[in-house]
Amino acid sequence: MSKKIIVIDDSQTVRQQVALVLGGAGYEIIEAEDGVDGARAIRANPSAVLAVCDVNMPGLGGIEMLESLRNETASFALPIIMLTTEGRPDLIERAKANGAKGWMVKPFKPTMLLAAVRKIAGEP
Amino acid sequence: MNGEVPALFVRRVLASCVEEFFDAHGMACEIIQEGAELPPADHVELGSIVGFRGNGVRGGLAFVAPLELIGELLPVPKSIEHVDAQMRDWSAEIANQLVGRLKNKLSARSVNFHVGSPVCFTGKAIRFVFLPDAEGTSLCFRASSSSVHVHLECSLALGEEDAADPADPNDVRIVPEGEMLFF
Numbered sequence: 690m691s692k693k694i695i696v697i698d699d700s701q702t703v704r705q706q707v708a709l710v711l712g713g714a715g716y717e718i719i720e721a722e723d724g725v726d727g728a729r730a731i732r733a734n735p736s737a738v739l740a741v742c743d744v745n746m747p748g749l750g751g752i753e754m755l756e757s758l759r760n761e762t763a764s765f766a767l768p769i770i771m772l773t774t775e776g777r778p779d780l781i782e783r784a785k786a787n788g789a790k791g792w793m794v795k796p797f798k799p800t801m802l803l804a805a806v807r808k809i810a811g812e813p
Numbered sequence: 814m815n816g817e818v819p820a821l822f823v824r825r826v827l828a829s830c831v832e833e834f835f836d837a838h839g840m841a842c843e844i845i846q847e848g849a850e851l852p853p854a855d856h857v858e859l860g861s862i863v864g865f866r867g868n869g870v871r872g873g874l875a876f877v878a879p880l881e882l883i884g885e886l887l888p889v890p891k892s893i894e895h896v897d898a899q900m901r902d903w904s905a906e907i908a909n910q911l912v913g914r915l916k917n918k919l920s921a922r923s924v925n926f927h928v929g930s931p932v933c934f935t936g937k938a939i940r941f942v943f944l945p946d947a948e949g950t951s952l953c954f955r956a957s958s959s960s961v962h963v964h965l966e967c968s969l970a971l972g973e974e975d976a977a978d979p980a981d982p983n984d985v986r987i988v989p990e991g992e993m994l995f996f
Contacts, residue, residue: 699930700906700909701902702887702906703906706889709889745909745928745930774910774912774916775917776916776988776990777920781988781994789996790995790996791994791995792988792994792996793988793992793993793994794917794988794989794992794993795913795991796834796837796838796991801992805993805995
């Protein structure tokens with residue numbers, strides 16, 4: 690059974706782009722369109738090995754989702770790579786403080802994303 | 814910025830954002846000088862707008878391009894069933910990425926803002942004409958034999974130290990576009 694990765698972004702094109710790269714490498718992809726949907730997907734898929742998550746999303750943003758999940762479960766440990774247009778140092782530090790494993794600025798390089806996922810989550 | 818007036822600074826930064834975006838997506842793009850713009854063609858355009866607001870800054874950016882060009886820039890296969898929604902989504906994401914680049918460059922001048930969700934309009938000859946006293950910038954580019962218009966209205970308050978700093982806005986960034994930081 691392939692390892693599950695949750696992709697959270699309000700842009701369907703970006704979700705599809707990430708899914709093509711990671712799904713093409715053999716991972717099973719679960720999509721979510723915002724932080725609320727993302728948190729739901731994370732709770733519903735406890736076997737997921739990683740999430741790729743946007744920062745600025747309507748409703749609930751990526752870092753807010755991360756903070757919410759950590760507040761909900763002290764042991765929350767799903768590795769998350771933030772994939773965003775943001776480059777502000779304070780946001781990066783906030784994500785890091787809440788357990789994110791990486792910060793990637795769009796547009797992403799497919800080989801870099803795949804290498805990062807393999808490094809953090811292992812092969813599919 | 815080297816004493817450059819804010820309006821010219823913003824224009825220069827915006828131009829570099831657009832050129833870098835197209836370069837990152839593998840498409841050549843050149844700015845068209847004022848007066849040399851192609852006449853509006855009778856084809857469908859998508860116009861996506863993103864608003865932003867922060868301390869000392871508020872405004873909006875609009876990215877307007879022909880539907881065909883949006884399709885050429887699409888990084889995934891074109892949908893058969895939902896192509897209209899897909900093109901709108903991608904047009905909106907382009908505007909989002911342009912504002913993201915703008916934000917990262919302006920952060921080097923201590924200008925920070927929150928970005929809203931982009932929205933996409935469909936039309937023909939979509940244009941903004943700023944009033945003479947508005948803080949608006951309109952740039953036209955040629956990309957893949959199409960005209961691309963980027964409009965930015967941005968009320969920007971730069972401090973004296975930021976206005977006097979001659980550093981290039983490209984110099985100061987934590988994580989450049991296309992790169993990754995591991996924690």
